[in-house]
Amino acid sequence: MMFTIVISNKESHAHVPMIPELKSLALKNMSSWMDELNDVSTPRKVPPLSLPIQQTKDDDRTLLLAGTDTSSGTMEWAMSLLLNHPEILKKAQAEIDGSIGQERLLEESDLSKLPYLHCIISETLRMYPAGPLLVPHESSEECIVGSYTIPRGTMLLVNIWAIQNDPKIWVDPTEFRPARMERIEGGRDGFKLMPFGSGRRGCPGESLGMRMVGLALGSLIQCFEWERVGEEMGDMEEGTGLTLPKAKPLLAKCTPRSTMLDLLSHLR
Numbered sequence: 335m336m337f338t339i340v341i342s343n344k345e346s347h348a349h350v351p352m353i354p355e356l357k358s359l360a361l362k363n364m365s366s367w368m369d370e371l372n373d374v375s376t377p378r379k380v381p382p383l384s385l386p387i388q389q390t391k392d393d394d395r396t397l398l399l400a401g402t403d404t405s406s407g408t409m410e411w412a413m414s415l416l417l418n419h420p421e422i423l424k425k426a427q428a429e430i431d432g433s434i435g436q437e438r439l440l441e442e443s444d445l446s447k448l449p450y451l452h453c454i455i456s457e458t459l460r461m462y463p464a465g466p467l468l469v470p471h472e473s474s475e476e477c478i479v480g481s482y483t484i485p486r487g488t489m490l491l492v493n494i495w496a497i498q499n500d501p502k503i504w505v506d507p508t509e510f511r512p513a514r515m516e517r518i519e520g521g522r523d524g525f526k527l528m529p530f531g532s533g534r535r536g537c538p539g540e541s542l543g544m545r546m547v548g549l550a551l552g553s554l555i556q557c558f559e560w561e562r563v564g565e566e567m568g569d570m571e572e573g574t575g576l577t578l579p580k581a582k583p584l585l586a587k588c589t590p591r592s593t594m595l596d597l598l599s600h601l602r
């Protein structure tokens with residue numbers, strides 16, 4: 335018999351209205367993805383493998399599916415949070431100006447010099463993890479989680495949304511405070527923060543995802559002034575979906591920064 339267990343904190347679980355829908359959606363989507371990925375009728379770009387690292391059409395599709403919505407969704411949440419916290423946006427812009435200047439565009443190699451931008455992305459992933467239930471895992475052996483004995487072969491869903499927004503673990507978890515991430519060493523802090531999962535089946539695209547989001551978000555902050563479309567705070571409602579999309583797409587106003595106009599006008 336197959337069990338499904340959601341590893342979560344009971345109290346904070348109650349604050350997650352989308353979790354039941356997400357869970358069934360996750361399982362439905364996972365099984366249709368698996369069927370699609372296992373469909374041998376679609377011709378492969380390359381013959382069956384002789385090297386484990388060789389790319390196949392299936393591998394490409396998996397990476398595309400796993401890497402696009404997660405990264406773009408994280409950027410959308412980050413920008414939404416920044417628009418609602420203009421003082422944090424200004425601080426990020428000042429960090430970029432101070433370290434890169436306005437003579438050239440931000441490059442990937444600059445990201446290591448932008449710790450505050452990194453904190454903004456980590457704090458966004460804490461509040462709005464792109465994989466709120468990770469992906470379903472199966473216990474290969476009997477194990478104990480908390481005080482529960484989990485039989486071998488159990489499907490386990492780890493509710494990282496609840497863990498990362500748990501008021502018993504985080505001070506004022508509903509507040510967007512990138513500075514709190516300065517104290518989290520190695521990005522995980524004893525499994526309090528796991529937006530990329532953990533262990534052998536953790537996200538292999540973690541480094542790429544962080545760089546893509548950092549480069550894109552950093553460039554938008556470097557080149558443009560951003561504003562909300564109205565006086566009121568931007569909508570932060572969570573929609574339903576495997577990768578925690580926003581309920582309503584982000585709308586924002588942007589104008590090129592006067593100091594960047596010359597550089598932007600020479601871009602091809």
Ligand code: HEM
Nearest residue numbers: 400401404405464465468469530531532535536537539543
């Ligand atoms: C901000 C960006 C991203 C986030 C938040 C993210 C998050 C995650 C999470 C939570 C998992 C499940 C881990 C687990 O269950 O323990 C995962 C798995 C995975 N991710 Fe990412 N991901 C991101 C970007 C990417 C990118 C850019 C790629 C590849 C180009 C990628 C490829 C994968 C793959 C192939 C898996 C399945 C790994 C396995 O089952 O062994 N991800 N990701």
